[in-house]
Amino acid sequence: MISSAQYLAQDSEPWINTDTFINLFWANTIGGLEYGSIYALVALGYTLVYGVLKLLNFAHSEVFIYGAYATWFTFFLLGFRPGPTPELPVGELIAYLVLAVIVAMLVSGTTALVLERVAYRPLRNRGAPRLAFLITAIGASLILQQILFLWRGSNPEQAIRLLRPETLFNVGSASVQNLTVIIVVASVLMWIVADTFVNRTRFGRGIRAVAQDPDTAMLMGVNKERIIMLTFVVGGLLAGAAAVFYMMKIPQGAQYNGGFLLGLKAFAAAVLGGIGNLRGALLGGLLLGIIENHGQALFGGEWRDVVAFVVLVLVLMFRPTGILGESLGKARV
Amino acid sequence: MTLLELDSVSVHYGRIRAVHNLSLTVEEGEVVALIGANGAGKTTTMRAISGIRPVSSGRILFDGQDITRMKGEKRVELGIAQSPEGRRIFPGMTVLENLDMGAYARKDKAGIAEDMERVFELFPRLAERKDQYGGTMSGGEQQMLAIGRALMARPKLLLLDEPSMGLAPQYIQQIFRIITEINQQGTTVLLVEQNAQQALARAHRAYVLETGSIVKSGTGKELLADPAVKEAYLGVG
Ligand SMILES: Nc1ncnc2c1ncn2[C@@H]1O[C@H](COP(=O)(O)OP(=O)(O)OP(=O)(O)O)[C@@H](O)[C@H]1O
Ligand SMILES: [Mg+2]
Numbered sequence: 001m002i003s004s005a006q007y008l009a010q011d012s013e014p015w016i017n018t019d020t021f022i023n024l025f026w027a028n029t030i031g032g033l034e035y036g037s038i039y040a041l042v043a044l045g046y047t048l049v050y051g052v053l054k055l056l057n058f059a060h061s062e063v064f065i066y067g068a069y070a071t072w073f074t075f076f077l078l079g080f081r082p083g084p085t086p087e088l089p090v091g092e093l094i095a096y097l098v099l100a101v102i103v104a105m106l107v108s109g110t111t112a113l114v115l116e117r118v119a120y121r122p123l124r125n126r127g128a129p130r131l132a133f134l135i136t137a138i139g140a141s142l143i144l145q146q147i148l149f150l151w152r153g154s155n156p157e158q159a160i161r162l163l164r165p166e167t168l169f170n171v172g173s174a175s176v177q178n179l180t181v182i183i184v185v186a187s188v189l190m191w192i193v194a195d196t197f198v199n200r201t202r203f204g205r206g207i208r209a210v211a212q213d214p215d216t217a218m219l220m221g222v223n224k225e226r227i228i229m230l231t232f233v234v235g236g237l238l239a240g241a242a243a244v245f246y247m248m249k250i251p252q253g254a255q256y257n258g259g260f261l262l263g264l265k266a267f268a269a270a271v272l273g274g275i276g277n278l279r280g281a282l283l284g285g286l287l288l289g290i291i292e293n294h295g296q297a298l299f300g301g302e303w304r305d306v307v308a309f310v311v312l313v314l315v316l317m318f319r320p321t322g323i324l325g326e327s328l329g330k331a332r333v
Numbered sequence: 334m335t336l337l338e339l340d341s342v343s344v345h346y347g348r349i350r351a352v353h354n355l356s357l358t359v360e361e362g363e364v365v366a367l368i369g370a371n372g373a374g375k376t377t378t379m380r381a382i383s384g385i386r387p388v389s390s391g392r393i394l395f396d397g398q399d400i401t402r403m404k405g406e407k408r409v410e411l412g413i414a415q416s417p418e419g420r421r422i423f424p425g426m427t428v429l430e431n432l433d434m435g436a437y438a439r440k441d442k443a444g445i446a447e448d449m450e451r452v453f454e455l456f457p458r459l460a461e462r463k464d465q466y467g468g469t470m471s472g473g474e475q476q477m478l479a480i481g482r483a484l485m486a487r488p489k490l491l492l493l494d495e496p497s498m499g500l501a502p503q504y505i506q507q508i509f510r511i512i513t514e515i516n517q518q519g520t521t522v523l524l525v526e527q528n529a530q531q532a533l534a535r536a537h538r539a540y541v542l543e544t545g546s547i548v549k550s551g552t553g554k555e556l557l558a559d560p561a562v563k564e565a566y567l568g569v570g
Contacts, residue, residue, distance in 0.1 A: 221409030222439030
């Protein structure tokens with residue numbers, strides 16, 4: 001005779017997989033940092049534009065995915081094809097990757113600039129209400145997707161791999177690969193450059209001034225339109241770099257609607273850390289990456305995205321302005 | 334020489350007319366006061382001069398140049414700086430960064446450093462608080478910072494919108510003394526004040542604004558002695 005509790009325990013999978021969580025703790029934490037640093041770079045674009053215009057730039061996910069296509073085409077035009085990873089001298093490999101980063105940054109930066117000029121600036125000149133901007137942002141996002149769809153179809157571009165995976169060292173039970181180190185280190189470096197730019201340069205001060213008080217910024221001689229343009233471009237450049245890292249991690253990632261979920265996560269990361277806050281974007285991105293990996297281990301793969309957003313909602317219930325608060329506007333970023 | 338001239342300027346907020354056919358001049362080297370009751374249109378006039386609010390008719394001339402349609406940020410380069418109503422300090426910037434913002438349009442590093450020294454001489458309090466965030470400064474300190482920030486543009490024309498607002502009496506005295514000092518060092522000043530007594534005593538000339546139009550003008554002394562002004566703005570009579 002067995003009790004019903006024992007019966008349940010015997011027959012069904014445990015609802016919470018603490019074993020998997022513990023076994024994969026280090027692997028998931030490291031993998032989470034890897035994803036998280038990509039989220040963080042994309043989140044910076046949402047946060048900067050939100051800080052300056054109080055606009056949720058939904059089309060930022062497409063600014064990102066254009067960078068992913070730019071990466072794929074750079075590899076393709078360099079002569080690489082889908083199939084086995086080629087054997088490349090390190091110097092050559094680095095040169096190709098740097099080239100891809102430059103091209104993707106240019107493409108994403110330009111996309112962001114065109115988006116600002118064509119979609120948002122006309123609305124600003126007419127003094128359109130906030131809602132019009134939001135609808136336009138969603139519309140622009142769909143249009144940018146459809147352009148890719150018409151041009152390249154609905155299938156993802158076939159994976160082109162340049163980097164051979166290699167284990168560099170171990171942390172706990174997990175091995176750390178070359179790709180992970182490249183992505184995390186390069187992303188954090190990019191974030192430092194962005195943070196320094198915003199906090200230490202004249203243009204950065206202009207960005208913060210417009211974010212804090214646009215009229216008074218004008219009284220100081222700040223050209224608001226130029227600052228807005230610059231903000232979109234900086235967000236685009238960062239998204240372009242993120243796209244290259246993303247394509248190294250997920251080589252089949254160039255798909256017309258492939259920016260949607262990642263954009264949503266990056267946006268969630270920005271809100272989690274405190275939208276309008278550069279440090280918040282970094283913290284939110286890394287946390288979200290780690291949380292969703294552990295969530296997946298605990299509750300199963302189908303819960304991955306759910307866990308990320310449940311955590312977001314929970315944090316917002318207790319801290320409506322995110323973990324670090326909204327600070328491009330209020331305190332120092 | 335006339336530095337600033339407003340020629341029948343009207344300004345609207347939507348369909349509300351806040352300023353109507355307003356004409357005034359400010360000569361180089363003067364302190365000119367603009368007084369009037371709440372809602373008379375003083376701040377609106379200042380915003381129009383700085384280009385934050387577009388004019389619906391009339392012309393604004395600065396240094397002989399028509400700036401009616403010029404963008405606000407360009408007017409700063411020409412030499413118009415404003416310490417706006419309510420101070421409008423950047424809350425998330427330090428005192429030093431706020432002062433740097435005042436010099437945003439300038440490129441002459443040496444001159445900027447000089448002016449920073451000058452601002453710290455005028456307001457020693459700011460020198461003690463260089464790294465404090467603007468948003469955490471007291472009202473009086475913020476007022477000093479707002480004036481200092483405007484001076485950092487090394488303007489030809491300094492617009493001050495209620496610089497004494499919310500200040501304790503000893504600070505009000507100090508602010509007015511500093512306004513005179515700034516003027517003696519060569520900056521032309523257009524001053525909006527609720528504190529009409531002080532403003533008229535310090536100003537070379539003044540205008541009285543009522544519901545968007547100038548109703549009276551004269552030297553500061555004349556207006557101080559004017560019975561109607563006394564009754565309406567000086568709380569006597
Ligand atoms: N943003 C706005 N929208 C609509 N009306 C406005 C706006 N700003 C000011 N007004 C109106 O314009 C008129 C003039 O306002 P303004 O701020 O210029 O007055 P003021 O003389 O500076 O008054 P105070 O002494 O109270 O500062 C007022 O009737 C005011 O209600
Ligand atoms: Mg006013």
